[in-house]
Amino acid sequence: MAEPAAAPIIEVQDLTRRFGDFVAVDAVSFRVERGEIFGYLGANGAGKSTTIRMLCGLLAPTSGSARVAGFELPDQAVRVKSSIGYMSQRFSLYTDLEVAENLSFFAGAYGLRGARRRQRIDYALEVAGLTDRRRALTRDLPGGIRQRLALASALLHEPTLIFLDEPTAGVDPASRRSFWRLIRQLVREGTTVFVTTHHLDEAEYCGRVGLMVDGHLTALDTPAALKRTHVPGTMLAIGGDLSVPALRSALAGQDGVLDIQPFGRALHVRVRGPLSDPDAMARALERAGITGADITPTEPTLEDVFLTLAAGSTRQNEL
Ligand SMILES: Nc1ncnc2c1ncn2[C@@H]1O[C@H](COP(=O)(O)OP(=O)(O)OP(=O)(O)O)[C@@H](O)[C@H]1O
Numbered sequence: 172m173a174e175p176a177a178a179p180i181i182e183v184q185d186l187t188r189r190f191g192d193f194v195a196v197d198a199v200s201f202r203v204e205r206g207e208i209f210g211y212l213g214a215n216g217a218g219k220s221t222t223i224r225m226l227c228g229l230l231a232p233t234s235g236s237a238r239v240a241g242f243e244l245p246d247q248a249v250r251v252k253s254s255i256g257y258m259s260q261r262f263s264l265y266t267d268l269e270v271a272e273n274l275s276f277f278a279g280a281y282g283l284r285g286a287r288r289r290q291r292i293d294y295a296l297e298v299a300g301l302t303d304r305r306r307a308l309t310r311d312l313p314g315g316i317r318q319r320l321a322l323a324s325a326l327l328h329e330p331t332l333i334f335l336d337e338p339t340a341g342v343d344p345a346s347r348r349s350f351w352r353l354i355r356q357l358v359r360e361g362t363t364v365f366v367t368t369h370h371l372d373e374a375e376y377c378g379r380v381g382l383m384v385d386g387h388l389t390a391l392d393t394p395a396a397l398k399r400t401h402v403p404g405t406m407l408a409i410g411g412d413l414s415v416p417a418l419r420s421a422l423a424g425q426d427g428v429l430d431i432q433p434f435g436r437a438l439h440v441r442v443r444g445p446l447s448d449p450d451a452m453a454r455a456l457e458r459a460g461i462t463g464a465d466i467t468p469t470e471p472t473l474e475d476v477f478l479t480l481a482a483g484s485t486r487q488n489e490l
């Protein structure tokens with residue numbers, strides 16, 4: 172039976188995967204709506220790839236249920252696989268093949284034939300920006316272009332939903348931006364994107380973000396709502412040569428200091444009440460002997476959200 176158009180494209184209930192006694196993914200529940208860019212974040216080992224492998228029908232869940240692109244897992248895994256695209260975390264192309272040979276191989280694997288096969292390979296070459304380099308050896312391509320080719324090859328069969336597992340890992344910043352332009356273009360064309368990344372700036376491009384900590388889905392919301400909920404108060408960036416302990420002792424006993432974290436070369440101080448005013452903060456620091464600190468109000472970032480939520484992680488807490 173056809174799915175109602177408004178049904179979520181992914182619906183997951185209590186999805187769990189154990190490896191022996193170890194629970195890699197622990198009773199995770201969420202929905203992804205059609206046309207969303209859904210970001211799935213978490214430190215190394217948090218359970219992101221394990222979730223994706225289950226949702227792509229590649230790994231059986233230990234318990235729980237998932238409906239993906241209109242099909243039930245694990246029973247309809249074969250139909251899920253043919254409806255979705257998957258770009259795995261490990262490089263999936265054959266580096267010793269030419270660009271066109273790689274695309275031909277994947278087109279064959281997806282059962283594409285004749286005119287449609289040629290048409291889709293041409294589309295993929297265009298997406299990867301490799302129309303003029305179809306005879307290039309894949310291993311000779313720069314990393315960013317190879318990742319575009321891997322994405323293009325996962326799109327050959329026109330999936331409505333695509334899973335991208337760390338597609339920009341190890342890619343330079345300019346190529347990352349161009350990769351994200353491509354993702355946004357796919358979404359405009361009607362594709363739903365499920366993406367994992369360690370780059371929190373990229374998570375800002377996602378409509379909603381789920382945060383995995385030690386196999387648990389700890390938070391799920393839009394980037395703006397995550398910041399409002401988990402990083403309350405006003406954020407001040409304090410520059411200068413200050414350490415967290417020095418600032419902590421300077422502000423000891425002051426009301427309204429919620430949190431102090433290093434952030435790049437500055438410190439991010441989250442405050443409530445009178446100290447939220449940069450001038451009041453400057454005066455408080457001067458009273459403690461710290462003069463000339465550069466204080467600017469700043470927006471919280473998803474990194475601030477992550478630091479707050481992952482504080483209790485037992486696996487790792489670095490994205
Ligand atoms: N086949 C397996 N057998 C045993 N343990 C596994 C297996 N696959 C994954 N794990 C463990 O499950 C946990 C979650 O792994 P997963 O690959 O899902 O993490 P991740 O969030 O994708 O991490 P990363 O950011 O490093 O890719 C890890 O501790 C990993 O070692």
Ligand SMILES: [Mg+2]
Pocket residue numbers: 219220221260336
């Ligand atoms: Mg992974």
